[in-house]
Amino acid sequence: MDAFDFIVIGAGSAGCVLAERLSAGGRHRVLVLEAGGSDRSFWVQMPIGYGKLFYDARRNWRFTAQADAGLNGRASYWPRGKIVGGSSSINAMVYCRGLPGDFEDWRALGNPGWGWSDVRPCFEAIERNVLEDGRVAGSGPLWVFDVSGQTHPLCRHFFAAARELGLPAAEDFNGPSPEGVGLYRITTKGGRRWSAADAFLRPALRRPNLKLEIGISTALHVFFPGFITGKSRLAVSCKAGGCGSACSLAANGEALQQFSIEPHVQLLSPAHPFQIILILPL
Numbered sequence: 001m002d003a004f005d006f007i008v009i010g011a012g013s014a015g016c017v018l019a020e021r022l023s024a025g026g027r028h029r030v031l032v033l034e035a036g037g038s039d040r041s042f043w044v045q046m047p048i049g050y051g052k053l054f055y056d057a058r059r060n061w062r063f064t065a066q067a068d069a070g071l072n073g074r075a076s077y078w079p080r081g082k083i084v085g086g087s088s089s090i091n092a093m094v095y096c097r098g099l100p101g102d103f104e105d106w107r108a109l110g111n112p113g114w115g116w117s118d119v120r121p122c123f124e125a126i127e128r129n130v131l132e133d134g135r136v137a138g139s140g141p142l143w144v145f146d147v148s149g150q151t152h153p154l155c156r157h158f159f160a161a162a163r164e165l166g167l168p169a170a171e172d173f174n175g176p177s178p179e180g181v182g183l184y185r186i187t188t189k190g191g192r193r194w195s196a197a198d199a200f201l202r203p204a205l206r207r208p209n210l211k212l213e214i215g216i217s218t219a220l221h222v223f224f225p226g227f228i229t230g231k232s233r234l235a236v237s238c239k240a241g242g243c244g245s246a247c248s249l250a251a252n253g254e255a256l257q258q259f260s261i262e263p264h265v266q267l268l269s270p271a272h273p274f275q276i277i278l279i280l281p282l
C-alpha cells in the first residue's frame with residue numbers, strides 16, 4: 001500500500017475514530033500519521049498511571065500557555081497526549097457525554113447536526129456500558145464502566161455530607177438528571193484504560209487499507225515530495241488536537257501553497273471558540 005486517499009494527522013481521540021470510519025468498507029486507503037510513539041506501556045494501561053503521564057515528556061506535549069491577565073498573570077500548564085490514542089491515552093478516563101441542553105444550544109447557534117437528537121444515537125452506537133451489577137448494556141466498541149460498587153468509604157462519607165447540605169445526588173451524569181454530586185463512569189475494560197486507540201484504531205488496523213505510522217510529525221513529512229506517490233486525489237484531515245492542529249496547519253502553510261493544495265477548514269460557529277477546563281487546587 002503506497003498511495004492513499006486520506007491522510008489523518010494525529011492518532012488521538014478524533015483521529016482514531018476518523019481512521020476507523022474512513023477505512024470501513026474497504027474502498028479508501030487511509031494513512032494515519034502520529035507524532036508520538038506506541039501506547040503499549042504499563043503506565044498507559046493502568047488507570048493509576050494517569051498521575052505519572054501528566055508530566056511525562058515522552059508521551060505528553062506538556063504545553064505552557066502564555067501568561068494570562070485573567071489568571072492574575074499566571075501561565076497555565078496544558079498537558080496533551082503525544083502518543084497513539086492521543087490525550088485519550090493519558091487522560092483521567094471520565095466518561096461524560098455532555099449536557100443535552102448544551103448540544104441544543106450549539107445547534108440553535110447555527111451548527112446543523114450538533115443537536116441532542118442528532119448526537120444521542122452516535123453516543124448510543126459507540127458505548128458498551130458495564131453496569132454496577134455487572135450487566136452489560138450496548139454493544140459499541142467503547143467500554144464505559146460504572147465504578148459505584150468499588151468506592152473508598154471516604155467517598156461515601158463525602159456524598160453523605162453533600163446530601164446533608166441539600167445537594168442532589170446524581171446517579172448517572174449521562175442520564176436524565178445529571179445535576180448534583182456523584183461518581184463519574186470511566187472508560188476502562190477489565191480494570192485497564194480503554195482509550196480511543198483501543199476502541200477504534202486497533203481493531204480497524206486489521207484492515208489492509210489502513211496504515212499507522214508513528215513518530216512522524218507532519219510539519220516535517222506530510223508534504224515531503226515523494227512521500228505520497230501515485231495519488232489521484234488526496235484528502236488530508238488534521239486531527240492533531242486543539243493545540244496540535246493549529247500548529248500543524250501553520251507550519252505546513254507554505255508547503256500547502258507549493259503543492260497548490262486548497263485548505264478547507266471546518267470550524268464550529270465563531271460564537272463558540274476554543275474552550276478549556278481549568279482545574280484549580282483548593
Ligand SMILES: Cc1cc2nc3c(=O)[nH]c(=O)nc-3n(C[C@H](O)[C@H](O)[C@H](O)COP(=O)(O)OP(=O)(O)OC[C@H]3O[C@@H](n4cnc5c(N)ncnc54)[C@H](O)[C@@H]3O)c2cc1C
Nearest residue numbers: 010012013014035082086087091092093094218240241244
Ligand atoms: C491530562 C488530561 C486529562 C483529561 N481528562 C479527561 C477526562 O477525564 N474525560 C474527558 O472526557 N476528557 C478528558 N481530557 C480531554 C480529552 O482527552 C481530549 O479532549 C481529547 O482526547 C482530545 O481529542 P483530540 O482528538 O482533539 O486530540 P488528542 O487526543 O490530543 O490527539 C491529537 C493527536 O495528534 C498528535 N499530533 C499533534 N501534532 C501532530 C503533528 N504535527 N503530526 C502528527 N501528529 C500530531 C498528538 O500527538 C496526538 O496524538 C483530558 C485531557 C488531558 C490532557
